[in-house]
Every structure is written in structure tokens, then in C-alpha cells.
Amino acid sequence: MTTQHLIGLTPDELQQVARRLGFPAFVGKQIADWLYKKHVEGIDEMSNLSKKVRATLQSEGYAVGARKPVKCQRSKDGTVKYLFPTTDGHFVETVYIPDKERATLCVSCQVGCKMKCAFCMTGRQGFVSSLSAADILNQIYSLPERDTLTNIVFMGQGEPFDNLDAVMRAIEVLTAEWGHAWSPKRITVSTVGLQKGFDRFLNESKCHLAISLHHPIPSERAEIMPAEKAFGIKQIVELLKQQDFCTRRKMPVEQGVHQRRLSFEYIVFQGINDSISHAKALLRLLDGLECRVNLIRFHDIPDTPLHGVDEKRMTEFRDYLTSHGLFTTIRASRGQDIFAACGLLSTAEKEAEGTP
Ligand code: SF4
Numbered sequence: 038m039t040t041q042h043l044i045g046l047t048p049d050e051l052q053q054v055a056r057r058l059g060f061p062a063f064v065g066k067q068i069a070d071w072l073y074k075k076h077v078e079g080i081d082e083m084s085n086l087s088k089k090v091r092a093t094l095q096s097e098g099y100a101v102g103a104r105k106p107v108k109c110q111r112s113k114d115g116t117v118k119y120l121f122p123t124t125d126g127h128f129v130e131t132v133y134i135p136d137k138e139r140a141t142l143c144v145s146c147q148v149g150c151k152m153k154c155a156f157c158m159t160g161r162q163g164f165v166s167s168l169s170a171a172d173i174l175n176q177i178y179s180l181p182e183r184d185t186l187t188n189i190v191f192m193g194q195g196e197p198f199d200n201l202d203a204v205m206r207a208i209e210v211l212t213a214e215w216g217h218a219w220s221p222k223r224i225t226v227s228t229v230g231l232q233k234g235f236d237r238f239l240n241e242s243k244c245h246l247a248i249s250l251h252h253p254i255p256s257e258r259a260e261i262m263p264a265e266k267a268f269g270i271k272q273i274v275e276l277l278k279q280q281d282f283c284t285r286r287k288m289p290v291e292q293g294v295h296q297r298r299l300s301f302e303y304i305v306f307q308g309i310n311d312s313i314s315h316a317k318a319l320l321r322l323l324d325g326l327e328c329r330v331n332l333i334r335f336h337d338i339p340d341t342p343l344h345g346v347d348e349k350r351m352t353e354f355r356d357y358l359t360s361h362g363l364f365t366t367i368r369a370s371r372g373q374d375i376f377a378a379c380g381l382l383s384t385a386e387k388e389a390e391g392t393p
Contacts, residue, residue: 042102042124043072044178045170045206048215058093073216076178078103100172103179106131109254116372119180120384121142123148123172125163128384129177129194130308132377136369141205142187144176146204148384152229154249155261156304156335156343158376158383159194165388167195168349170206177211189219191226192247194382196264208242221245227302232268235276241284243297247331248273250301252310253318261343274322299328305351307344316357329364336370336378 052065064086071083079101080091106119107128117133129145129213148165152156177183189195189211197204208224210216213274217263227247228234238246250270252258257313259265301323332355335345346354351367358365370378 038098040100040124041098042169042171043068043099044102044174047209047212047213054094054099054293055090058090058097060090060093064090069215072101073210074284075384076103076183077101078179102175103274104175105179106181110320110375110377112372112375112377114371114374116375116377117182118372118375118377119176121172121176121179123166124169125166127388129168129172129176130382130384131180132372132382133182134371135182136371138184139187140185141190142177142180142186143190143193144173144195145193145195145382146173146191146200148388150195151199152196154251154380156306156338157380158249158338158385159380161338162194162383162385162388165384166198168203170203170210173203173207174210177217187223189224190247191224192379193201194384196229196231197226198228198231198238201234201237205237207242208244211253212242212244222296222298225298225300225340229262229264230268230270230273231264232272234301235273239280245298245300247300248277249303250319250330251304251306253322257310261306270322274326277328278325295314299326301328301330302333303330304333305346305354306335307346307350311346311350311354313357316354316361319358320363323363327364330358332365332367333379334368334370336373336381338380 048069049068051068052062055064056062067085068083071077073134077083080094083091106121106123108120110118115135119131120128121131127148129148131145132143147167149162150159151164152160153159206333211219211224212221221243224240225245225247227249229249251262255265255269255271258270332351335343337344355365355367372378
């Protein structure tokens with residue numbers, strides 16, 4: 038019998054489960070409370086359900102779906118990388134990043150990735166499988182530091198818009214009053230920009246959006262990001278200009294403008310996208326958009342001609358953009374010594390070994 042995980046189900050769906058098993062619908066509401074308010078690890082802990090309800094749930098193949106990480110690596114800077122098992126027998130990496138009053142969790146949505154970005158170890162791994170909503174949520178649910186989290190970013194392994202059903206379901210559970218009741222402003226979803234995902238994400242969520250940009254010139258972006266060929270960065274920017282967050286400075290808050298934040302991620306590569314002419318192209322591309330740019334240091338990965346730039350170049354690039362009116366920051370690189378930094382996540386070895 039296939040195990041069915043309760044994490045990720047809505048109260049309505051849990052009520053349907055209860056009714057199907059011959060119990061009153063309110064049992065579904067009780068289960069939702071045990072899952073999302075009390076974070077139980079097993080059905081036996083749901084102490085206000087009768088023994089019969091608990092036994093039936095278990096005999097019918099239901100389980101909470103909480104699975105602890107099987108491995109943990111700690112960086113000298115406090116970053117922690119966890120290896121979580123997935124429902125279908127694979128593994129994903131999740132990175133916990135404490136920083137003064139903030140604690141951010143970088144979650145994964147797929148095992149491997151189809152996007153094949155040239156600078157990313159996950160892209161090298163190739164695509165293995167998409168996570169279920171339960172697998173995505175479990176990275177938060179079973180995180181030892183769960184109660185310290187202030188922010189969640191979908192910037193781990195995989196492309197969120199390529200697994201949007203599960204990502205949207207996870208966001209619903211995270212933000213609903215009956216769920217974890219998080220503000221959507223504490224959640225950021227990052228994408229290379231798959232056309233199929235934009236409408237639904239923008240219409241059905243209020244989470245922040247981060248675009249993996251990395252190069253302002255389409256033909257050159259395509260060389261390091263094959264996804265450019267399917268839906269180009271110019272089309273993405275045009276689409277985003279139609280959204281209300283793009284014009285929020287020009288519209289009064291009382292008009293109900295979303296306070297959604299838009300950012301562009303830009304890994305700076307030596308000789309590839311780090312010149313003043315690239316900075317000018319970036320300014321032209323993003324002209325008219327209400328957004329910020331996050332510059333990211335590149336960490337060398339094997340068998341690639343790509344290299345990062347020194348601090349001086351990084352600062353010059355940022356200062357040029359900032360002095361021309363584009364809000365630009367340099368993102369701190371965290372967890373490099375445990376391969377937890379941007380672009381370094383991969384479970385290829387563990388997949389090949391079959392064990393963590
Ligand atoms: S950077 Fe993101 S989208 Fe690109 S290959 Fe890596 S995980 Fe996939």
C-alpha cells in the first residue's frame with residue numbers, strides 16, 4: 038500500500054479523508070490543527086482523535102509525512118546544510134542561514150533540475166524528479182531550527198515554475214490562516230523565468246519574486262542559461278512591467294497596490310558580464326522597473342571556464358549601477374566551506390551512491 042502523507046493537505050481535503058473513512062468531517066479540522074499548529078510527527082500524537090480514528094488512518098496507509106534530515110553539515114559561519122529524504126527515495130539539500138535577527142531557509146523544489154544553467158552544480162546533476170508539496174513542506178516542518186525562521190526562499194535545487202503545482206500548494210499551507218499563517222512577504226520565489234509560471238504565480242500569491250538574470254544581453258544569457266531560448270529576459274521584463282509592483286512608486290498605497298518585491302539575481306562572472314558595457318545594458322534592460330539587483334559572488338565549480346571577480350570589481354560594478362539609480366546590493370556569500378553557497382547544491386553523488 039502506498040503511504041499517503043497528510044502534510045500538504047488543506048482542511049477541506051482532510052475533511053474528505055475523514056468522511057471517506059466513515060468519520061465526521063470535523064475530524065479533518067482536528068487533523069489540520071495537529072499538523073499545522075502543533076507540528077506532530079506521528080498520527081499517534083493526535084491525542085484528541087479517538088483510538089479508532091488513529092488506527093484507521095494508519096491502517097489505510099496515512100502518515101503525517103514528517104521525515105527528519107538524514108545528514109547535516111555546519112559551516113564555520115553558522116550556516117547549516119541539511120540532506121532531507123524525499124517520498125520517492127531521493128534526497129534534497131536545504132540550507133539554514135542565520136544572520137543576526139534573521140534566519141532564512143533556502144528550500145529545494147526538485148531533485149536535480151532541467152534548466153542546465155552553466156554555473157550550477159544542480160543543473161549539472163540533471164533532472165531526477167519533482168518534489169511533492171509534502172516534500173517541500175517537510176524541509177520546514179522537520180527543520181530543527183523551524184521556530185527560529187523569519188524568511189523562506191525558494192532558491193535551492195530545482196526550478197520552482199517547473200513544479201508550480203507543488204510550490205503553490207506549499208505556499209498556500211505556509212500562508213493560510215489554517216496553516217502556518219506566515220506573511221507572504223516573508224517568502225521569496227526565484228525563477229529563471231518560465232513563461233508558463235508567471236500568470237499563476239502573480240495572480241495566486243503575494244510572495245516576493247526573484248528573477249535569475251545573470252546576463253543582460255539575450256544572446257549571451259542564452260550561452261549560460263539555456264532557458265533564455267524558450268522565454269527571453271526582454272519578454273520577462275516586459276511582462277513584469279505590466280504588474281503593479283513595477284509601478285508602486287507612481288501609485289498611492291491606498292489604491293491597493295501589492296507590496297510585492299521584485300529582485301534580479303546577478304552572479305558576476307569575470308570577463309562574461311562584469312564590464313561597464315554590461316552594467317549599461319543592465320540599466321537599459323531594467324529601466325522603468327521598480328526592482329533591486331542582488332549581485333552574487335561566483336564559486337568555481339569543476340569543468341567550467343567561468344570564474345568569479347575580485348572584490349574591487351564587484352564593488353565597482355555595484356557602485357556604477359547604484360550611481361545610475363538602480364538599487365543594487367552585494368549578497369553575502371554563506372556556507373561556502375560546506376558547499377551550501379549559491380550554485381553549489383547537488384545531490385548527484387548521493388543519488389549515485391544510493392545512500393546519504
Ligand atoms: S541555477 Fe536554478 S534553475 Fe539553473 S540549473 Fe541551478 S537549480 Fe536549476
